[in-house]
Amino acid sequence: MKKLDIMIIAPSARNLYQKLANDFSAKEPNIWAGLLANATRKAGFTVVIYDMEIERPNREDFTEIIKEYNPRLILFVVTGQNPNASTAAMAGAVESAEWVKEKEPNNLIGFVGPHINALPKETLIAHEFIDIGFTNEGVYALIDTLSSDLTEGDLKKINGICFRDNDGNIHINKPSGIVPQEKLEDDMPGVAYDLMPSLKEYRTSSWHSNYHDLDRSPFASIYTSLGCIYQCEFCMINIINRTDNDSNLASANFNKFRFWDPEFTIKQLDYLAKQGVKQIKIADEMWVLNPKHFLTLCDLIIERDYNFNIWAYTRIDTIKEKYLEKLKAAGVNWLAPGIEAGNQLIRREVTKGKFEDINIRQVVGMIKEAGINVGANYIFGLGNDNYDSIQETLNLAIELNTENANMYCATALPGSPLYNKAKNLGWDLPSKYEEYGFLSYEHLPSQTKFLSAEEILRFRDYAFHTYFENPRFLKMINEKFGAPAIENITQMTKIRLKRKILGD
Ligand code: SF4
Known part of the structure; x- marks a missing residue:
């Protein structure tokens, strides 16, 4: 039987809401997981979505389910319940990605979402278990990745990713385009609700x-619709539109609106x-x-x-x-x-x-x-x-x-102009993902x-x-x-x- 191409993981951000998580905070479908699932399915790949917020697996259950599916690529879609929460949501995502890698080092793990769009190299340096990061919304890069044999030679040629080679060196490839307005219905054909719980x-x-x-x-x-034409200092939502790897650029430089x-x-x-x-x-x-x-x-x-x-x-x-x-x-x-x-x-x-x-x-x-x-x-x-x-x-x-x-x-969220300003002014920046969670115990x-x-x-x-x-x-x-x-x-x-x- 042909191997499953991609298992899309919606990580849980439950720990960021303290006691509010029990009864008050929302449990939202991970829309980007659904968008990427539909885009890859339409391109001919087999895909499943696994929502950790709903399934709430422990470490053993999670690694077992990954083993059962045995996909070519495991993709963590780290967007949070709104894009401003992506960096905080990295906390749950990296924890579960590490479980997977420890159990089965040959699993190929990718990350996509505003945080890694903003800090691709830093994220791969910080987490050895992430093999591939997508440097923008990732639709085209993901399809190119799945179309390849996933070898080091293949990955070198794919625009819009950063990856770790066999010797552990990190490469940032040329940027990739985002899906243009006129191709949204074809290349990003909505959310795959049918693949969700x-x-x-x-x-x-x-x-x-x-x-x-x-x-x-x-x-x-x-x-x-996606994106926003404005350029607010504290906002990083347009970083998913990144089409230039210059680390001095921020969300405000990619203020595109598509519907x-x-x-x-x-x-x-x-x-x-x-x-x-x-x-x-x-x-x-x-x-x-x-x-x-x-x-x-x-x-x-x-x-x-x-x-x-x-x-x-x-x-x-x-x-x-x-x-x-x-x-x-x-x-x-x-x-x-x-x-x-x-x-x-x-x-x-x-x-x-x-x-x-x-x-x-x-x-x-x-x-x-x-x-x-x-x-x-x-x-x-x-x-x-x-x-x-x-x-x-x-x-x-x-x-x-x-x-x-x-x-x-x-909060100086990575990808926002405020983040670059805080860095330039030498302000204290959070050093842990949880510190970015507005309602978390660690919030800074x-x-x-x-x-x-x-x-x-x-x-x-x-x-x-x-x-x-x-x-x-x-x-x-x-x-x-x-x-x-x-x-x-x-x-x-x-x-x-x-x-x-x-x-x-
Ligand atoms: S740039 Fe400003 S107006 Fe646009 S989404 Fe962000 S906060 Fe809202």
Whole structure:
């Protein structure tokens, strides 16, 4: 029997969420695992996906299952639940890859995802058990790799990879192109949901299901577009578009936006609807950008009357009042704008664009007015943040009183311009993957000129509890979503994250 060509592993990032992992954090399908699986299957290769988050194998089970499948290539797709989490997700990925290599040194192990895109050479140096790293999204390089005999001579000729030769030397080959817009449907034909565990096994974040736990599954996330045209300092999502190996370049240099034809995407949504999925996360970094793309997709969803509950990201300066009625009709019940900072100067400093001209209060009010819930994103420790400006961010959050608020500390993520800046300024950078996990015990955020990492992290955790325990917020939630939602939030805020740098 012909050997399985590729086993795609979605590693588990469970350890990064502390006690929140039990009941609160989402379990998302690994979309990039699904995209790469479909691309390689279409190119004629045999492929399976193994999701460690769902299967939760121990070391023995995992190495046994690898032995059973005995693939030509084992590919760890390390994207995290959103691309900003790739570096933190490396923790679980390298642990399990090492299990495999120790058990069977001849297994060929590849890694793909934003972290290795950003630091290919460093990653191979750090982990002897990784044989091949992909230096961008990896579609073409992966197909070229599988088309080869996987010998050292073959690997030398493949663009878009770095690899370790038989003597242990590391080579970075020429970069590879990414799939162009006009070839997306052919060369990256959507997510192979059929190769994943049942979508009933996945669950969305509790706030997305209006804080009602029983409604969290089945759940699916999907990309309808890739990348973003903007160049925010703290963001590394465009590093998957890397087409130049120069290590001084960062995500902001590869700010490309591509989208699948809505007529193509709707077929994926048809499939999800048939599986009984109502909870959908549109994971696009920049969904609300090109009306021909997202409004056309809304029309197609509305025609089908799927009654989806959709969550999507937007920038505060790309969402317009004229879009809202259609978004709501398509089931977009949650929009997640990146508000980032309360202080206009800080926002201007870190988000390149016309963001500073926007009246945030007005935009959030307009979204709420349309009956769409707002899950606002805030970041502490941006640019030249000091105590006054991070307090402004918290004050703005409390004033806006949105139905959900994600609060993070700015972290110098590999691939972001901030990472290069921190390196150039000689700032302390995390030395362990877990330190990049926003909610992890080991989290080490970036400092600013005026605040230490400890000060920022302490403030973030204080801000989180201040927000979610605020009686005004709880009253609003009670009126909208009822007592079960209050119970859910109360249980969540009982969990106090432990933080190593704060002495826990
Ligand atoms: S707008 Fe969002 S996705 Fe785009 S670069 Fe800024 S943070 Fe990243």
